[in-house]
Amino acid sequence: MSILSVNLKHLYQRRGMWLIYALLSLPVFHIVIAPLRNHEPGKGWYVGPVMFAFVIGLLTTLPQTDVLSKPFSYCLPGHRRVIRKYIFSTALATGLVCSMFFLTYHNLFGRQMPLVLCSAFFAALTFYLAGVVPALIGMKTGVALFILLPVTVVAGEHYELDIFLERLIVEQIYPTILTGIISGIAMWLWLSRKALARRYCSGSWTGFLDVFNAEKLRRSANAALAARPNKHPKPWVEKWFLSRMNKYDYSGPGRYIWGTLYSTSAPAVSQWPNLLLLALVVAIMFGYAGGEAGFVFVLLPAMVVLNRHLAPINSTMLIPPGRRRRFTTALGLAVTDAVMLCIFTLIVSGLSSLLARLVPTFTISGITFTLRAIDPRLALAPLIFLPVTSAVQLYFHKTSMVLMSGVLILLFYLVVIAVIIRQDYLNVLLSSVVVSLPAVILLTVSWAIFLLVLRHVCSKQCLIK
Amino acid sequence: MTDNNTIVQISGLSKRFGATQALDAVDLEIRPGSIIGLLGANGAGKSTLLRHIIGLYLPDEGRCTTFGRQAKELGPEELGRIGYVHQEGELLDWMKAEQLIRYVSAYYPDWNTRLEREYIADFEVSLDARVGSLSPGQRQKLAILLAIGFEPDLLILDEPAAALDPVMRANFLDLLLNIIQDENRTVIISSHILSDVEKVIDHVVIMRTGRIVLSCGFDELRERFSKVRVSAVSGELPAELPFTNVLDCRRANGEAILTIEDCPAERLRDQAERLNCRVEIETLPLEDIYKIVVGQKTPVAGAAR
Known part of the structure; x- marks a missing residue:
């Protein structure tokens, strides 16, 4: 089997890629179906697949940064150049598929058809190669996807970039082909540099796919921390937590609870201004999204819990709590997390109420965006859902990454449903659950489940991953 | 209890x-x-x-x-x-x-x-x-x-x-x-x-x-296993060396190196004297003892060749 074939296998062998495929299936369906159902020229339907080549370029190149960072990519014969082969093979295939949509384009006669197909092919190639660049230079994939894509969509809608691009492909055939050829040559030369493999070899690279590789995430986070030796935690944070610990007996639960809070929360506490900034961003984002934002506060506990890595239950850190003390400490940590998330939600709600009176309403492409206050009752959501999420993670800790993937996919589709369909049924569903069952009952049940699972784990299971 | x-x-x-x-x-x-x-x-x-x-x-x-x-x-x-x-x-x-x-x-x-x-x-x-x-x-x-x-x-x-x-x-x-x-x-x-x-x-x-195959004092273990270098006092080394509990025997340059279990030094010297040979007895390093215990070497029946 050739080196290229092995590299291409990443596209279906890596679990992370399947997560991405699941996430992108809905937008891809929308992009593909548009030119097949709407044949009217000059409306921009046909360029969706061409523009989407950017995302394909970005995502298919990401696994290659992993391959390049392995020493064998640098040392073994043929490995240094395979990245170029890989990128151009996938780019040609993508360009070919994306250009095929123009076969159904109306009013193309004689030699016009092959020329337009060729133009569409090079346009897709250009977009694909543009996607390769952020993946290879190490731009955060998440940032690239979640900032560039909405910006492109909104700007594209507003300035009718899709219509402009369609006219370029059909009417400015030779400049489009020339742009594609120049992009291809530039990328070929860039990928031929001797320094390319050396730049990546044994480097620490993380991307969206690495959510499945806890060890690599840890190493990368450490490398990032090591590069910023003066960052967190702030000295006052350490002093504050240690003073809280020292108020309690050496064998008492208070010392362990404060110690665990210190070991799990000090970096976040050190960055408290950033948390306020985050609250402001969340208030603006989900304020504009309207009442559909409620589900975020249901999923927020899952994000926090997954980030805790089962502390303090499965920690082998050299501190002396027994199983009983681990139980009380884990309970203390969960209560604190739930209360802190509750406060965070109230702050977001307060900020959104304030901003609702100050910020203007605006319209893009006929859609009116109005910032609405977020219901403060949503602060109950973390108190109810954090213990349930914690219980799930404790019991299914070996499959926590699967859980995380599920949460991510759920989050994505809820956003899609909320933003695209723009109906209030999520909120209706949430509020009906909360209203129909008294909050006290929900709280009691969720915390009871958590306590039972925690007790079972602490008394009957092995306390190590 | x-x-x-x-x-x-x-x-x-x-x-x-x-x-x-x-x-x-x-x-x-x-x-x-x-x-x-x-x-x-x-x-x-x-x-x-x-x-x-x-x-x-x-x-x-x-x-x-x-x-x-x-x-x-x-x-x-x-x-x-x-x-x-x-x-x-x-x-x-x-x-x-x-x-x-x-x-x-x-x-x-x-x-x-x-x-x-x-x-x-x-x-x-x-x-x-x-x-x-x-x-x-x-x-x-x-x-x-x-x-x-x-x-x-x-x-x-x-x-x-x-x-x-x-x-x-x-x-x-x-x-x-x-x-x-x-x-x-x-x-x-x-x-x-x-x-x-x-x-x-x-x-x-x-x-x-998953099983403990040996648990004993280290000194006791070192006394149990020994490396014995056998050479002839005069002439050729005998073809057969009738020592007991031999785990391993290697011959080179006119001498034999035996790995022996549970055999007191006095008995080894007596046996060597009868064969007109001289012996040098050394304790085995832990690594060799470990290999013997884990490898489950059994004593060679009869004489070492």
């Missing part, structure tokens, strides 16, 4: 992980003041056994008692007497080394600051470095400091020196020898670097596929 003079008492301990029998009816008794070398191949069950002792794992069958309490019921009082260095070396990576030391020491009333300072100086621990940025060797040094800083009664070292360079390993062994000056302190050391282990241990436990 737990003997008052026993730190760890394990009886009939079995543990299974899925299809793997990690521990199989293990019996072990550890008395204070002993330094135990826990040896075995990867997957032999050493780490699993150690984790049972501190209550991280629970047995499927059998009992494990540490400091007189069932390991699953160990609390801060008992665990505060146990130092544990393990091979994964989990530490709080976002802290600086000095912050981590301050954090861990906050859990122990008897943290020895003088020992901490001496160790930092001797082992060149970089206090200002972020734990996550430390090399494996530096991490290991820090983990050892955190395990010994409160002068535990029982020190459990699971592959403690694997990441240390030869000089630091020698320093570490010196440190261990200092630690065990206190005759009530007990150390269990699991390591693959047998040449290091044999310098400090007084008891050997060898495990294979």
